[in-house]
Amino acid sequence: MDRDLSPQDKKDLDKFIKFFALKTVQVIVQARLGEKICTRSSSSPTGSDWFNLAIKDIPEVTHEAKKALAGQLPGIGRSMCVEISLKTSEGDSMELETWCLEMNEKCDKDIKVSYTVYNRLSVLLKSLLAITRVTPAYKLSRKQGHDYVILYRIYFGEVQLSGLGEGFQTVRVGVVSTPVGTVTLSCAYRTNLAFMSNRQFERSAPIMGIIVDHFVDPPCSGQRPATMGHPCNYRAPDEEDGFAGVQDSQEVCTTSFSTSPPSQVGCTRSFLASFTLHIHQTAKAIVLHAGKEGGVLLVPAYPPHGADAHLTVEHAPNTPGSRYISPDITSTRDDGRRSASPTDPVEALNAFTRKVGAFVNRPVTQITAASLDLPFAAFAPRGLGSEENDPMVQPPDSPPCPSPLQASLHSQGSEGSGPQDDFVMIDFRPAFSKDDLLPMDLGTFYREFQNPPQLASLSLHISSQSMADDLDSLPEKLAVYEKNIDEFDAFVDMLQ
Amino acid sequence: MNCRSEVLEVTVESRQVEEAMLALLHTILLHRSTGKFHYKKEGTYSIGTVGTLDFDCDYIDFTFARVSSEELDRVIRKAVSEFKDALSNSGSDGMGQISLEFYQKKKSRWPFSDECIPWEVWSIKVNVVNLANEQERQICREKVGEKLGEKVINVVEVINRHEYLPKMPTQSEVDNVFDTSLKDVQPYLYKITYQITDSLGTSVSTTMRRLIKDTLAL
Numbered sequence: 001m002d003r004d005l006s007p008q009d010k011k012d013l014d015k016f017i018k019f020f021a022l023k024t025v026q027v028i029v030q031a032r033l034g035e036k037i038c039t040r041s042s043s044s045p046t047g048s049d050w051f052n053l054a055i056k057d058i059p060e061v062t063h064e065a066k067k068a069l070a071g072q073l074p075g076i077g078r079s080m081c082v083e084i085s086l087k088t089s090e091g092d093s094m095e096l097e098t099w100c101l102e103m104n105e106k107c108d109k110d111i112k113v114s115y116t117v118y119n120r121l122s123v124l125l126k127s128l129l130a131i132t133r134v135t136p137a138y139k140l141s142r143k144q145g146h147d148y149v150i151l152y153r154i155y156f157g158e159v160q161l162s163g164l165g166e167g168f169q170t171v172r173v174g175v176v177s178t179p180v181g182t183v184t185l186s187c188a189y190r191t192n193l194a195f196m197s198n199r200q201f202e203r204s205a206p207i208m209g210i211i212v213d214h215f216v217d218p219p220c221s222g223q224r225p226a227t228m229g230h231p232c233n234y235r236a237p238d239e240e241d242g243f244a245g246v247q248d249s250q251e252v253c254t255t256s257f258s259t260s261p262p263s264q265v266g267c268t269r270s271f272l273a274s275f276t277l278h279i280h281q282t283a284k285a286i287v288l289h290a291g292k293e294g295g296v297l298l299v300p301a302y303p304p305h306g307a308d309a310h311l312t313v314e315h316a317p318n319t320p321g322s323r324y325i326s327p328d329i330t331s332t333r334d335d336g337r338r339s340a341s342p343t344d345p346v347e348a349l350n351a352f353t354r355k356v357g358a359f360v361n362r363p364v365t366q367i368t369a370a371s372l373d374l375p376f377a378a379f380a381p382r383g384l385g386s387e388e389n390d391p392m393v394q395p396p397d398s399p400p401c402p403s404p405l406q407a408s409l410h411s412q413g414s415e416g417s418g419p420q421d422d423f424v425m426i427d428f429r430p431a432f433s434k435d436d437l438l439p440m441d442l443g444t445f446y447r448e449f450q451n452p453p454q455l456a457s458l459s460l461h462i463s464s465q466s467m468a469d470d471l472d473s474l475p476e477k478l479a480v481y482e483k484n485i486d487e488f489d490a491f492v493d494m495l496q
Numbered sequence: 497m498n499c500r501s502e503v504l505e506v507t508v509e510s511r512q513v514e515e516a517m518l519a520l521l522h523t524i525l526l527h528r529s530t531g532k533f534h535y536k537k538e539g540t541y542s543i544g545t546v547g548t549l550d551f552d553c554d555y556i557d558f559t560f561a562r563v564s565s566e567e568l569d570r571v572i573r574k575a576v577s578e579f580k581d582a583l584s585n586s587g588s589d590g591m592g593q594i595s596l597e598f599y600q601k602k603k604s605r606w607p608f609s610d611e612c613i614p615w616e617v618w619s620i621k622v623n624v625v626n627l628a629n630e631q632e633r634q635i636c637r638e639k640v641g642e643k644l645g646e647k648v649i650n651v652v653e654v655i656n657r658h659e660y661l662p663k664m665p666t667q668s669e670v671d672n673v674f675d676t677s678l679k680d681v682q683p684y685l686y687k688i689t690y691q692i693t694d695s696l697g698t699s700v701s702t703t704m705r706r707l708i709k710d711t712l713a714l
Contacts, residue, residue: 036550041564041680043532045542052531054547054564120658126527127652129548129561134645138559171649174656 005179009113013178016113017073019050020121021080021101024128024185025065025154026055028082028099031132032141032150051122068154075103076181081160083153084137089146095163096137096150097189102159104184108177120176124185127174135171135189165192499614502654504647507623508556509636510590513583515553517576519644520620520651521596521688522551522562525572527655528598528616529563529683533674535667546681557641560648565681575688583624586692590624594690600662601672601685610672612687615660618651 005013030037039054049055065080074080079102087093111117132138141150161168173185481488508516531544547564562569576594583590596618602611627633662684665673674682 036552036559037561038549039547039564041531041547042545043680045531045534045544049545052543052545054545115664123527123655123658126546126548127656130523130526130648130652133550133559133561134648139557142559172656173652176658 005109005113009179013113013117013180014073016118016121017178017183018069020125020183021069021074022057022062022065023050023053023055023125024080024099024101025082026057026061027125027128028084028132029061029152030056030058031129031138032084032152034141034144034150051118051125053122053125055125064154068156070156072156074101074156074183076105078103078157079159081155083151083155083160083163084141085151085153085163086137086140086144086148087151088148093151095165095190096140097135097187098159098161098164099185099187100159102184102186103181106177106182107179108182109179111177111179113179117176117178121183124174124176124183128185131171131173131187135187136191136193137189161188164188164190167191500616500654500659501619502617502651503619503621504650505621505623506640506643506647507625508640509627509633510584510624512553512555512636512640513580513622513624514573514576515556515558516640516644517579517594517620517622518551518562518572519553519556519558519560520618520647521572521576521594522569523560523648523651524596524618524655525568525683525686526561526563527651528686529565529568529681530674532676532680532682533670535670539666541667544680544682553641555637556644557638558644560644563681563683565678567678568681568683572688575690579690582690582692583622590692591622592624592690592692593619593621594688595619596686596688598684598686603672615662 039056041054042049045052069080072078079100081101082099083095084097084099085093085095137150140148144150168188168190170186170188173187175185176183504520506516506520526546526548529546531546533541533543535541548561549564550559550561552559579592579594583592586592597614598616599612599614602613604611625636627636662673670676673685675685676682
């Protein structure tokens, strides 16, 4: 099919398609960073701006794109796809959209490569800029932060749309005919966001965000939002020099218009959103608490008064081609006891869940305070051999129909207690509970105060007593009223 | 050559008129602007770079990308502002239409003036509604944002058909095709016009008058 194409045209066309693919990825990923994009127009051609558009190149993104392409070009049956997905702070993820750069067999032999194809690719990039602000994922990406982050993944080959759920919509950005095929750019986006509503993410910060950990934020830049976490350097595991790919991106965008050589700018505006996982030495015993917003927070068993220890997670790339940064959940307990974090956050999280906390139904023998390495372990209740004094085990009044909470306290308290300090207990002091030797549990309190005693003034013998007094004092009162009868008459006349 | 004509229709609240018009006009102009041309010897030329800027609307749940040129933005805002004022002066149930026309100049011999030949006309019809309460306004914010998104997709679809575009001009003819008055970008020659239809529908009454006249003439 490209017999009629001159070698120079073929070379130019390949270059145009290659850089078009790279710029497409840049536009898509930059549109999902969560920030407004701003680039300057320049009347003087620099030669470094492909397709006469000011689209900055984030080196990590270029690197990922080149890695996915692996020296090939999008062609017939070989599509380049950018998958945008969302990952919550709890680890759930969902694909939001897939952008596809495809090539089909329909050729236009008569079209001029260095002029028409180039200009049309430029128009297509402008269309991509417009459409990336219109799909639903844009709004989600602008709100990413604590609850979710946005992921991107670049792959080459067959388009995979199964992760978008049922009823996904497709929008075609545009097509450009070339002598070797027709380039098509389209986006398939999820419409079924049911996962989000089930997870009670109907707050201002909806589900997934795209986690993008490719972006290194320069120290002086104030553009990266604070919610993106701490910057960290991207390390390509199989390359020592990191961004070697930058070299060949400095190719001249040779067109019939631009003649000056390009000067590829390095990472002028690079982002990195990642966060550091610090595990508190003191927070190794974990209690699972229902979070305020329906999520689950991991908190240490013995938090200091009023302090919540949150976790910040440091991400290390663990899946080739898939990069993410979790939202920054900053720790408020900066007591200087932060330990070095494990490099693998998944492992670290697993380590958390293996720890034992209160209300755990475990045989007594498996758990000891020492093995838990609890904070304030010295203050944990000792001498629990006498279970009779343990209110957690035997609450004062055992009602015939226990409340669910009390039932759970019962079961966990009785199973878990023993002569050893084998689990962490938290004193559960409900509001209005009596402040005496036996802290009352909520159920008992409720039952006791459900039937309060009658008011004294309403009780019969008191009322009868007062009536007798009233009757006795009546004659005196009548005498006084008769004396002042004129006053009363005048008052009545005034009213009439 | 036939002029390509596209019509977009939006229904907005009065305070959303300006941003809705800016969104659509800027989206069209983004596609119809290039960098500044610099002509060299031997008939070649180089093209400057067009930057882009994201704009968050205040009254609509919408963000759009526009050309990064303050001069161009000023010109468009001025035209939209005049349209908005005319619309609000016409009455509460204002309907109007703002048109963005791309044209080429054709030099004519003296004494005839240059001809302006439109090759693409975008007409944006606006229906202005009044809303009763804040809740309705909030719903309107989101709905209009979605509608504008659909309109942007329509615009992109039309433009990517790659139908007629004026040929790239030589240096002597560049002002017949492009607006070279701006410092940083070069849109195709364009003009923005508008017309207001009041609630009675002036155009309708004109048609009725004509019909009656014709009937009586029989």
